[in-house]
Amino acid sequence: MSTEDQNGINYSMLQSRLGYKLRRTQLVYFDVFFEACAQEGITPGLFSILAIIYHNPGLTQSAVSSALDVDRSAMVAAIDKLESMEVVERRKSKNDRRSYALYLTEKGKAFTERLDHKVSSGEEAFDTFMKEGEREWLLDILDRIIEARKGQ
Amino acid sequence: MSTEDQNGINYSMLQSRLGYKLRRTQLVYFDVFFEACAQEGITPGLFSILAIIYHNPGLTQSAVSSALDVDRSAMVAAIDKLESMEVVERRKSKNDRRSYALYLTEKGKAFTERLDHKVSSGEEAFDTFMKEGEREWLLDILDRIIEARKGQ
DNA sequence: TATTGTTATACTCTATAACTATA
DNA sequence: TATAGTTATAGAGTATAACAATA
Numbered sequence: 637m638s639t640e641d642q643n644g645i646n647y648s649m650l651q652s653r654l655g656y657k658l659r660r661t662q663l664v665y666f667d668v669f670f671e672a673c674a675q676e677g678i679t680p681g682l683f684s685i686l687a688i689i690y691h692n693p694g695l696t697q698s699a700v701s702s703a704l705d706v707d708r709s710a711m712v713a714a715i716d717k718l719e720s721m722e723v724v725e726r727r728k729s730k731n732d733r734r735s736y737a738l739y740l741t742e743k744g745k746a747f748t749e750r751l752d753h754k755v756s757s758g759e760e761a762f763d764t765f766m767k768e769g770e771r772e773w774l775l776d777i778l779d780r781i782i783e784a785r786k787g788q
Numbered sequence: 789m790s791t792e793d794q795n796g797i798n799y800s801m802l803q804s805r806l807g808y809k810l811r812r813t814q815l816v817y818f819d820v821f822f823e824a825c826a827q828e829g830i831t832p833g834l835f836s837i838l839a840i841i842y843h844n845p846g847l848t849q850s851a852v853s854s855a856l857d858v859d860r861s862a863m864v865a866a867i868d869k870l871e872s873m874e875v876v877e878r879r880k881s882k883n884d885r886r887s888y889a890l891y892l893t894e895k896g897k898a899f900t901e902r903l904d905h906k907v908s909s910g911e912e913a914f915d916t917f918m919k920e921g922e923r924e925w926l927l928d929i930l931d932r933i934i935e936a937r938k939g940q
Numbered sequence: 941t942a943t944t945g946t947t948a949t950a951c952t953c954t955a956t957a958a959c960t961a962t963a
Numbered sequence: 964t965a966t967a968g969t970t971a972t973a974g975a976g977t978a979t980a981a982c983a984a985t986a
Binding site for chain 3: 964965966967968969970971972973974975976977978979980981982983984985986
């Protein structure tokens with residue numbers, strides 16, 4: 637295997653670094669993700685929030701932030717934005733008046749489904765570079781690494 | 789396959805999104821990368837610069853930024869920092885007085901080798917979650933995706 | 941005209957700490 | 964005393980635009 641790219645740069649020390657390769661690959665998929673989301677006026681981070689609320693209606697902001705591994709302080713502006721777009725709504729919790737229960741509006745559900753479809757389609761463009769079964773294998777190994785970290 | 793994690797959150801819409809999984813996995817490896825680098829007083833970004841200069845002595849700042857796909861304006865502070873640590877030196881180019889040729893000092897070479905070893909060792913902790921040959925396969929598929937994007 | 945290094949600047953993402961109102 | 968949401972703030976990372984020196 638060559639360690640040089642088409643510009644004659646030698647990448648030996650980064651060639652077998654998963655940290656480096658994962659970052660580069662993630663940037664590729666982020667572009668796809670970003671493009672699909674931008675068409676609908678949001679960002680990949682906001683999409684992930686919608687995706688969680690879609691299948692878990694009624695969660696609190698803290699529960700969503702914990703599900704996505706981001707700080708709860710980051711949720712405020714995010715939910716403000718999604719509420720201003722009328723795709724998410726905060727409802728006062730009955731049992732705990734400190735927190736909100738988050739729900740998608742009807743518009744928000746259709747919005748999220750459309751977005752999901754666009755993001756999926758965008759990712760499909762790269763499926764042509766994978767052999768039969770490789771996509772599933774890739775998802776599986778990534779899951780194993782993510783879970784491995786949690787256990788540490 | 790369950791779409792819920794141990795907290796009962798349903799991740800259906802993110803479960804098969806490579807963009808999401810790659811980001812989470814990249815964060816895991818970034819932590820490892822970051823820890824190894826922090827022990828030596830630098831960051832993963834600075835390590836990648838050292839790794840390029842190590843095997844490509846004499847490159848200009850622009851060439852390094854292009855090799856790593858970052859803007860050349862970001863190189864200024866980075867090389868300033870590495871020069872202040874006495875691991876990199878800027879030498880005036882003979883043929884083009886606009887640019888510098890970048891070299892590692894003797895100290896910088898040993899520093900980079902030590903760093904490379906620490907980063908590699910850090911990554912090895914996750915090899916136990918992969919079967920025989922999977923690491924190579926993973927690197928290969930990531931390369932295919934990165935190259936696919938370039939060709940677009 | 942184009943390019944190299946530089947500076948100033950701005951924007952995103954994210955984390956921390958402190959506050960308030962509830963529990 | 965602990966937790967949910969909020970606010971202010973700060974840091975890292977990165978990109979853009981403009982400038983001087985040089986090609």
